[in-house]
Structures are given as structure tokens and as C-alpha cells.
Amino acid sequence: MAGDRVVLVTGVSRDLGRRCARALADLPDVRRVIGVDVVPPRGDVGDMSFVRADIRNPVIAKVIAKEDVDTVVHMSVIATPGSAGGRNTMKELNVIGTxxxxAACQKSPKVTRLVVKSTTTVYGASNRDPAMFTEDMEPRRAPRAGYAKDVAEVEGYVRGFARRRPDCDVALLRCANVIGPHVVSPITSYFRLPVIPTVLGFDARLQFLHEDDLVRVLEHAVTTRTAGTFNLAGDGVLMxxxxxxxxxxxxxxxxxxxxGALGSLLRSARMADFSPEQQAFLTYGRGxxxxxxxxVLGFEPRFTTAEAFADFASGLPPTGGRAERLVGQVAERLPTTATLEAPRTPVAAVEEPPLRSVTALPVGHGRRRPARGGGSRG
Structure with missing residues (x-):
């Protein structure tokens, strides 16, 4: 027998949002799921009911009231200005939309559960970071622009809402980079490049959350009354x-x-959204x-970080045969100070530490690798 919960999900025009809304509609505790976005979702929407609405407009309050919504899942905080139509539009969608x-949730006494998909990007990435961030820690350097600043503002508004509506259970889910065969994001676009640029001398620590585990944790968060802020990532780290x-x-x-220069070229060519904050992440990493x-939340991911990455990588062909030609093309377009010769040997393997041993790393950055080529050994 179907339950009586009515769930509103934002951001359903993107594949992850649509997939999560479909999964929520199949839960026995849920009677109806309303998907909201400015454009219709592509593909099969299952039992989800779609409503074309812009969350930047106060009309969203009418949708919540008319549909008797009691649970809201907010997935409209986006990371790529290109997909939003530019940085200004992205800022409006993320901050003004939230x-x-x-405000609409606060006006509706029927809304008693709010789940917000956030990101560990809110912690930033710098050479002063701790080995592991806990939920009560602040970034060592406050973000001044871009996606990370948007997320910090969004989380501030969510905490303010939780104080004003103590009767509403609020779960803030800080997800590590979501990865999987169907995910299109700045990090997956980076790994799909045929030749991958790295920052000389650094080896970043990475954590991932598989796309299937994202769906599962949203289902879990909707059907439980657990409130609070939670870091979400698969076990282990990957260099x-x-x-x-x-x-x-x-x-x-x-x-x-x-x-940085290459990132500008990649953005211009729409091959990858290589922002300064992503460059910092790929320099220092994050744990x-x-x-x-x-x-507290009572959730256990099925995929470890390594398994999530392996599932993503399984569908990608190796591209080593094209390396020299592509590197040459890139080098011609970069400033002379940034031009480097492609390495003749593959990057050496690093022994993968267990999650709890990450604290043994030097505080503040990923492992530093000795420079290759004619540099000194040290």
C-alpha cells in the first residue's frame, strides 16, 4: 500500500535529478513525487509528475501549497556555469533559487522534511587543509568566487531556515565528487580528456561517491527523520x-x-569546465x-572510492596512442613558460592507504612528487 508522503524534487532536468526522483517515486512510503525544473527532463520519468517552474520565482510557493508537499529534496545547486548559461545565471539559480x-518551505506548515544535496567542495582545497575534514570544520580559506562560494551561501541559508523552522527536519548532505558511467560533471569531464594535465609536483588525494549510492542516500534521507550535516563518500582514498x-x-x-592556461583553453573549447577551484582540488586534494x-545518519555506501572510480573507468577506452599528437597541439597554444615535454614514462603507482591512515599524511596538501626530467632529485 502506498504511503502518504508527497515529495518535491528540484533539478530534475539533469540526469541525476531525474534518476533520484524516479527512485523516490518507487518508495512504499511515498504517494507522489513532483519534479520541478525550468525545462522538462529527458528520458523516462517513471511515476514522477513534472511541473515546469523556476525556483527563482515566488511561484514555487504556490506549487508547494497546491500539491500538499511535505518533503522537499533540493538538487538544483549546479557546478558548471556553461550548463546554466553563464556564471551570472548559475549564481542566480544556486543562491537566489535556494x-x-x-522561503516557500517556511511559509508552508506542511513541509516537515528538507533534504539538500550539498558538496564537500564547501571545504575548499589549499595547502593549509587538515588531513580530514569533519562536519564542524570551516575551510581554511573562505571561497571568494565560483561554485564553492555559492555552496557556502546556500548552506548558510539552509542553516538559517533550520533555526527558523525547528519543527522541520533538515538534512544537509555534503557529497564527495559523484562519479559513475552516466555522470557528466567537471571531474568526470576532466578524467575523460584523452591526455590529462596534472600539477607538477603534487599528487592529490581523491574521494568519490558512486551515483548509485547518491540515489540510495537520498532515499534513506527522505524516509528517515535524521537531521544534521553529513559528509558522504565511499571508503578509502585514491591518489x-x-x-x-x-x-x-x-x-x-x-x-x-x-x-591554468590549459584550463582556459578547455573551457573555451567546451571540453571540460576546468575552474580555478578544480585546479586547487587537483593540486592538494581533499579528505x-x-x-x-x-x-548518525545510518548509511553505508555500497561502493568504495576505488570501486566507484573503477566502475566509471570501465567504459572509457585508453588513449595512450594519441598522446604525443595532442600534447603537441596543446603545447603550441600555451604560453612558453607553461610548455613542457610529455613524460616518457608512466606515473609511478602509489600504495593506496586505508581511509583511517590518511591522517598520517602531511597536513595541508596531497603528497608531493619529485619533479621529472632535468629537475633536482629531492
């Missing part, structure tokens, strides 16, 4: 060098200025503690 949605070896794709170590995910 403000309007929370960037390990990830590239498993992809069987060539890496081109460059100075930071070279990676988050997931104790509260297990002990």
Missing part, C-alpha cells in the same frame, strides 16, 4: 596518480600556471571524515 525555495594509471591515460605534469554518515 532563497526562494526556502590522482593511481586514478590515471587505472584509466590507462597519459598524464602531462605542468606548472600551476600552465594548468573528509564519514563517521557521522555511518553512526
Amino acid at each position: 532563497m526562494q525555495l526556502l 590522482l596518480s593511481q586514478a590515471l594509471r587505472r584509466l590507462q591515460r597519459p598524464a602531462v605534469p605542468m606548472p600551476g600556471v600552465g594548468v 573528509v571524515d564519514t563517521t557521522l554518515m555511518r553512526e
